[in-house]
Amino acid sequence: MQRLVNKQVVLGVSGGIAAYKSAELVRRLRDAGAEVRVVMTQAAREFITPLTLQALSGHPVHGDLLDPAAEAAMGHIELARWADLVLIAPTTADLMARLAQGRGDDLLTTLVLATDAPVAIAPAMNQAMWRDPATQANLATLQERGVRVFGPAAGEQACGDVGPGRMLEPVDLATRAAECFELGLLTGRHLLINAGPTREAIDPVRYISNHSSGKMGFALAAAAAELDARVTLVAGPVNLPTPPRVTRIDVVSARDMLEACLAALPADLFIAAAAVADYRPEQCATSKLKKSPDGNDGMLLRMVRNPDILATLASHPQRPWCVGFAAETDNLLDYARDKLVRKNLDLIIANDVSLPGIGFNSDQNAVTLIDRDLNQTSLPQTSKQKLARQIMTQLAARLAGPN
Numbered sequence: 001m002q003r004l005v006n007k008q009v010v011l012g013v014s015g016g017i018a019a020y021k022s023a024e025l026v027r028r029l030r031d032a033g034a035e036v037r038v039v040m041t042q043a044a045r046e047f048i049t050p051l052t053l054q055a056l057s058g059h060p061v062h063g064d065l066l067d068p069a070a071e072a073a074m075g076h077i078e079l080a081r082w083a084d085l086v087l088i089a090p091t092t093a094d095l096m097a098r099l100a101q102g103r104g105d106d107l108l109t110t111l112v113l114a115t116d117a118p119v120a121i122a123p124a125m126n127q128a129m130w131r132d133p134a135t136q137a138n139l140a141t142l143q144e145r146g147v148r149v150f151g152p153a154a155g156e157q158a159c160g161d162v163g164p165g166r167m168l169e170p171v172d173l174a175t176r177a178a179e180c181f182e183l184g185l186l187t188g189r190h191l192l193i194n195a196g197p198t199r200e201a202i203d204p205v206r207y208i209s210n211h212s213s214g215k216m217g218f219a220l221a222a223a224a225a226e227l228d229a230r231v232t233l234v235a236g237p238v239n240l241p242t243p244p245r246v247t248r249i250d251v252v253s254a255r256d257m258l259e260a261c262l263a264a265l266p267a268d269l270f271i272a273a274a275a276v277a278d279y280r281p282e283q284c285a286t287s288k289l290k291k292s293p294d295g296n297d298g299m300l301l302r303m304v305r306n307p308d309i310l311a312t313l314a315s316h317p318q319r320p321w322c323v324g325f326a327a328e329t330d331n332l333l334d335y336a337r338d339k340l341v342r343k344n345l346d347l348i349i350a351n352d353v354s355l356p357g358i359g360f361n362s363d364q365n366a367v368t369l370i371d372r373d374l375n376q377t378s379l380p381q382t383s384k385q386k387l388a389r390q391i392m393t394q395l396a397a398r399l400a401g402p403n
């Protein structure tokens with residue numbers, strides 16, 4: 001069921017007696033790692049209360065197409081885009097008919113029209129209704145359009161009939177939902193990435209920092225999530241949006257960053273993309289420092305070493321596979337190899353920050369990967385997004401390999 005980890009499932013519930021099983025389905029999907037938002041038809045509310053499904057999914061249930069408050073929170077188009085899968089369980093004969101007609105007369109049908117995600121239905125109805133030629137024609141139409149159909153099972157029905165039309169059990173539906181997703185290269189892996197600069201306070205209004213934009217680390221986090229990893233991104237102060245499916249923890253100083261990284265363990269892989277300040281002022285003044293009135297004096301700031309986050313994690317009992325960055329202006333590969341050994345890393349990513357147009361604060365980069373056997377792989381200049389995907393594919397292969 002690893003395929004459901006981090007997946008965003010819209011669970012549609014329509015008005016049939018099997019709706020009581022939707023409660024367990026929400027639990028099964030969440031247990032498998034999916035995030036679930038529930039959309040109920042009006043009739044579904046006659047069978048199970050929104051409150052039950054809200055409590056189990058951890059989110060308010062969506063119901064009305066024209067409710068301004070709900071639309072402001074997460075509108076129907078947003079919800080349609082959010083979904084990686086729209087699973088409708090139970091799907092009544094009436095809903096099948098409305099879906100086959102392409103109607104948009106309530107939130108659920110509108111959402112199905114608006115989504116690009118796969119749509120799966122779990123029909124549940126009386127056996128005679130299921131066998132009815134109208135239902136069978138609707139089924140054929142929906143299947144032709146690529147809607148996946150889970151079940152129905154045959155057996156004893158709530159009305160006393162025996163035959164096809166029972167909704168599949170929640171555990172089977174969760175398995176079928178998982179099968180809608182491919183296994184990614186990093187499915188089931190937890191990746192910890194830090195990014196951006198750190199700020200080291202001098203007094204309440206001043207700090208020492210650097211020019212790191214965080215772009216490379218954020219691009220790596222996005223690429224890892226695309227490959228299906230669970231990603232924790234510990235970010236210094238940057239002005240970047242959080243990539244989809246990434247858990248972001250904002251920090252300020254190097255010591256905060258270390259603490260957040262340690263708290264995120266265990267992880268399979270740690271990528272230290274942050275430009276951590278090596279030194280911090282020994283003391284942070286409690287009130288704003290004043291200049292002296294004579295105007296000609298200097299100022300001495302005593303600095304002390306910050307912890308090395310990467311070296312700390314590389315020698316931790318729960319040591320992840322450790323990847324560092326070496327941003328250098330000269331002797332790039334020599335310094336990078338030296339850092340790989342000194343910090344006990346599995347791989348180092350060397351980039352030459354003296355070249356114009358790449359590295360710090362720029363949108364492009366070019367890097368060389370050096371592993372423990374000192375094998376080198378050069379990835380030529382391209383956007384940080386493309387490069388991040390290339391790096392992540394390389395790292396995923398190494399994680400899967402004999403290393």
Ligand code: C5P
Pocket residue numbers: 254272273274275276277278306307308309310311323324325326327339
């Ligand atoms: O020693 P140097 O700063 O050049 O090493 C760079 C690598 O070490 C980067 O991956 C950086 O994130 C990491 N580092 C760290 N903690 C520090 C300094 C650097 O994790 N205090």
